[in-house]
Amino acid sequence: MKxxxxxxxxxxxxxxxxxILGALLNPAFLAPANITNVLARxxxxxxxxxxxxxxxxxxxxxxxVGSMAAFLAGIAIIAMNTVLPYLGPNWGTILIGMAVALTGxxxxxxxxxxxxxxxxxxxxxxxxxTMGIFRSLVTWLADxxxxxxxxxxxxxxxxxxxxxxxxxTWPIIAFAxxxxxxxxxxxxxxxxxxxxxxxxxxRVARYSAIDVGRVRLMTxxxxxxxxxxxxxxxxxxxxxxxxSTGVLWELEAIAAVIIGxxxxxxxxxxxxxxxxxxxxxxxxxxxxxxxDLVSPYLNGAIQGVIIVLAVVLxxxxxxxxxx
Amino acid sequence: MTVLxxxxxxxxxxxxxxxxxxxxxxxxxxxxxxxxxxxxGKSTIMKLLGGxxxxxxxxxxxxxxxxxxxxxxxxEAAGIVVIHQEFNLAPDLTVAANIFLGREPGGWRLDxxxxxAQTIALMERLHCRIDPQARIRELSVPDRQMVEIxxxxxxxxxxxxxxxxxxxxxxxxxxxxxxxxxxxxxxxVAILYCSHRLDEVAHLADRITVLRDGRVVRHALxxxxxxxxxxxxxxxxxxxxxxxxxxxxxxxxxxxxxxxxVPGRVRDVSLTLRRGEVLGIAGLVGSGRTELAxxxxxxxxxxxxxxxxxxxxxxxxxxxxFAAGLAYLTEDRKEAGLLLEKGLRQNLTLATLExxxxxxxxxxxxxxxxxxxxxxxxxxxxxxxxxxxxxSGGNQQKLLLAKTMLPDPRIIIIDEPTRGIDVGTKRQIYxxxxxxxxxxxxxxxxxxxxxxxxxxxxxxxxxREGRLAGEVLGPTMTEENIVRLAMGVGNEPGxxxx
Numbered sequence: 001m002k003x004x005x006x007x008x009x010x011x012x013x014x015x016x017x018x019x020i021l022g023a024l025l026n027p028a029f030l031a032p033a034n035i036t037n038v039l040a041r042x043x044x045x046x047x048x049x050x051x052x053x054x055x056x057x058x059x060x061x062x063x064x065v066g067s068m069a070a071f072l073a074g075i076a077i078i079a080m081n082t083v084l085p086y087l088g089p090n091w092g093t094i095l096i097g098m099a100v101a102l103t104g105x106x107x108x109x110x111x112x113x114x115x116x117x118x119x120x121x122x123x124x125x126x127x128x129x130t131m132g133i134f135r136s137l138v139t140w141l142a143d144x145x146x147x148x149x150x151x152x153x154x155x156x157x158x159x160x161x162x163x164x165x166x167x168x169t170w171p172i173i174a175f176a177x178x179x180x181x182x183x184x185x186x187x188x189x190x191x192x193x194x195x196x197x198x199x200x201x202x203r204v205a206r207y208s209a210i211d212v213g214r215v216r217l218m219t220x221x222x223x224x225x226x227x228x229x230x231x232x233x234x235x236x237x238x239x240x241x242x243x244s245t246g247v248l249w250e251l252e253a254i255a256a257v258i259i260g261x262x263x264x265x266x267x268x269x270x271x272x273x274x275x276x277x278x279x280x281x282x283x284x285x286x287x288x289x290x291x292d293l294v295s296p297y298l299n300g301a302i303q304g305v306i307i308v309l310a311v312v313l314x315x316x317x318x319x320x321x322x323x
Numbered sequence: 324m325t326v327l328x329x330x331x332x333x334x335x336x337x338x339x340x341x342x343x344x345x346x347x348x349x350x351x352x353x354x355x356x357x358x359x360x361x362x363x364g365k366s367t368i369m370k371l372l373g374g375x376x377x378x379x380x381x382x383x384x385x386x387x388x389x390x391x392x393x394x395x396x397x398x399e400a401a402g403i404v405v406i407h408q409e410f411n412l413a414p415d416l417t418v419a420a421n422i423f424l425g426r427e428p429g430g431w432r433l434d435x436x437x438x439x440a441q442t443i444a445l446m447e448r449l450h451c452r453i454d455p456q457a458r459i460r461e462l463s464v465p466d467r468q469m470v471e472i473x474x475x476x477x478x479x480x481x482x483x484x485x486x487x488x489x490x491x492x493x494x495x496x497x498x499x500x501x502x503x504x505x506x507x508x509x510x511x512v513a514i515l516y517c518s519h520r521l522d523e524v525a526h527l528a529d530r531i532t533v534l535r536d537g538r539v540v541r542h543a544l545x546x547x548x549x550x551x552x553x554x555x556x557x558x559x560x561x562x563x564x565x566x567x568x569x570x571x572x573x574x575x576x577x578x579x580x581x582x583x584x585v586p587g588r589v590r591d592v593s594l595t596l597r598r599g600e601v602l603g604i605a606g607l608v609g610s611g612r613t614e615l616a617x618x619x620x621x622x623x624x625x626x627x628x629x630x631x632x633x634x635x636x637x638x639x640x641x642x643x644x645f646a647a648g649l650a651y652l653t654e655d656r657k658e659a660g661l662l663l664e665k666g667l668r669q670n671l672t673l674a675t676l677e678x679x680x681x682x683x684x685x686x687x688x689x690x691x692x693x694x695x696x697x698x699x700x701x702x703x704x705x706x707x708x709x710x711x712x713x714x715s716g717g718n719q720q721k722l723l724l725a726k727t728m729l730p731d732p733r734i735i736i737i738d739e740p741t742r743g744i745d746v747g748t749k750r751q752i753y754x755x756x757x758x759x760x761x762x763x764x765x766x767x768x769x770x771x772x773x774x775x776x777x778x779x780x781x782x783x784x785x786x787r788e789g790r791l792a793g794e795v796l797g798p799t800m801t802e803e804n805i806v807r808l809a810m811g812v813g814n815e816p817g818x819x820x821x
Contacts, residue, residue, distance in 0.1 A: 188683050190676045197673055200662045207622065207651075207659040208674035208726075209641040267664065 010313055011260055011276040014306075018283045025291040032167045038279075038286045040161070043171035044069075044230040046278040049253040050182040050271055051223030055123075056257050057186070057269030058219045059199040060116060063127040065227050066249035067134035068108050072231040073241035074138040076101040077147045089152035097235070102228040108134070109224020113217035131250070139243035146242040154239040161236040171233045178226060183271040192269070195219060199266025255303065256281055259310040280306065325387065326351055326513045327372060327403065327482045332381035334367055341367050342537045344381065349482055349513035354504060356516045356524040359534030360557055360717075360745030365517050368534070369484050372515065373405040374398030396425075402481030406471050406488055408743070412459045418442060419455040422474045445473040450499050464491045465608055472503065483507060484515045489523060490743060493608040493771075494806070501527065519745065521550040522774070533557055558747045565750055566778035567757035572600035576633070577765040578649075578734050580619065583627030588614035590789045592627075596734065596765045601756060603780030604769045605805050611789040612769045613654055616736045620644040620651040631734065645674075650732035652723060654739035654769070656716075660723045663712030667704060668693050670711045670722060675729045696725035701751060717748030724755060735759060736767040741775065753779055773802045785809050 022029035048065050055062050080097035087093045108130070115126040141147060149157065164170045186192040194215045198205045206212050235241070258264055259280060260273025281303055288296040325348045334342040342364050349355050349372075359365050370376040371383060374392030382389045385401065392398040398405075412421050419435075419442040420427075428434040428441075442455035451469050459467060468491050475483055489497045504514060504527060518524055524531060531548055533541035533556040541548070541556045548556065554565070578596040583589060589611040596602050606612050618625030621640040629636055629647075636647040644651070653659040661670050672679055672689050679685045696702060700721040704714060711722060720741070727735065740756060741749040756779060760766050770776045776783050782796040785808035792808040795801070 185682075190679075190681050190684060193669065193673070193676055193684065196665070197662055197669070200665055201658065203655075203659045204662050205673075207641070207653050209645055210673070211640075211642070267662075 043175035051226035059266035064131040066246040070245035071134040105228025113220030117213040157236040356528035585618035603776035603783035606786035648733040
């Protein structure tokens, strides 16, 4: 256990170091307004990354989540604008929009999962395909431009992103709940155990009477639903969706999962690590924006270095365990 | 003149000393068998000789000179070739490419014709018809083993170290293997042969070294040790009654199978398993034994009628089989049985997790189950929180047996109960199996080891080419009769196959 602890704590140590660095570079970093900002921005990728943790741990992958988010935001906005003349600008209309986003997420997740488990196509290929499909669909729906929520609805919906309990806004609360439930599911539920078993060796899982296909499908459904939930909280932020909504979210989510210590080949999932990974990524972004030390344009480069570093550390851990 | 030797070698991994002052000398033109229970230190010795490990103290002598290889490839250049139990083949490359991997003939352009020609020559020498252009992935396990052997033969080998080479081979292939060993011996190659099969050690070895707990307990020459003597030296106590006494099966059928077929593998097999019976299934590798078992428990698509305790049941997948009281212990412990990188607890309960909760798994109950399993099946784990892959082969098998028994099945199908396991654990597992039958359960044992099937079973069915070739029981239960049926020579198919 001794050498393992250091590696397990690696992401946390990195996070603490980042917080200290941020505070040293700019005192405004620790101001409640900034913390709220960082956490709220993390929330979307965060919820998606929690779902991604399950998909990756079961030995899968989903590249389509960013496009899926854009598409879901698009259809939710269209749905709300369509029913607006009949229902008026009220919560009923917004609830319909939310329902469309969530159900759409489930259907999209089912599509990915069914292609992987029933048609037996590589997850990489399937989601590369659906990534293009969702992205293209939302661009088409927006006719190359932007889908905007009607003004009346926008003011009503706004507090879902900006409001909350004190400075803790709803997206932060939703992210926290998703993270806690996800961590619980991975560690203490039968589903989580099955997910790890399948990612570890799906043949052993099959020979242990586990319905491998169903569990895999469930991970994609879970992820789709979480993308839907992220969209529900994202739409009130800008009140619009376009072909460039959610670009590269999939890579940020996958990066957060990897930084958090989940093995890309599956078998070992760490939801809390994913949460730490998301926070690390968005904090780097935030610090670069606050401090003039390095150009914010180099954000991507720094994130890239951290991802590679995290994998190197994971590999060292494995060799240490083999001894 | 000794080629390669260990002189007073000790080896420690951290605080644990695994070898204590071992002396071992390999002479040219001799087959030297190294035997011992799992964990006795055989693989450490092989790794020391093969240049994969350095001794903590003592010396490795090459041609009488102290020598230290820094790597396996360096040792290979000196003519020391190791055939590992786990294959060292690239699955997507062809047979020829694998044999010449790392020393391809030709300059910057590969000489495909030469590689192919030499591979064909090697395969002829091994009497096997493996296409040099076939990819390893497409080959059966025994064929892969033959490729490993061909790869070793293709090198200028002075010392050949073989780890359980016959474990996955069929009868005929084992014959070819022995032939090649004789031939290499005649050419003056020094051979170290590790095996759990004492009959083949008695047959092959000119010299035997017995290891126990990291110490050499016996050096012997050909003929000095009987198989019983070897087993006794390995475990350090008299092995009376290696196999438990046969039982008294009841007459009522526990499982009736009628006309079971697995497309392309098993054709029209009917059998009856009685309560309290241990039924052996023998046959050559590839005769459809495993496929029959997997078809029976729903791991493969199969047709046919199955009755359990007289009631017809439909088994479409393993969950149906569990519900009907059937369980299957796979032959492939490492790839289908256990999650090697997961803990003992996770492995034990994996197939029966629904008993331990849905949203909140009761880890305390799981721990209690592990305690019980450790006791009932005598699983010797240095630490509770270790991963299953770190257990010795014998203890892995006991853990797998415990996992299989956790749903409390009435009918248990055990495929290769003791593959790659030391003698002491084998005996324990035989006793467990007999005990299951004595408790009124019914057991089917599939095994490639003739003595095991005969020693353990009340009755033996023999399979050949996907069909039941016949049944042997009582006084007819002899190795000769089984081999005849398995190979399809003489003898009418008898018993239930008719």
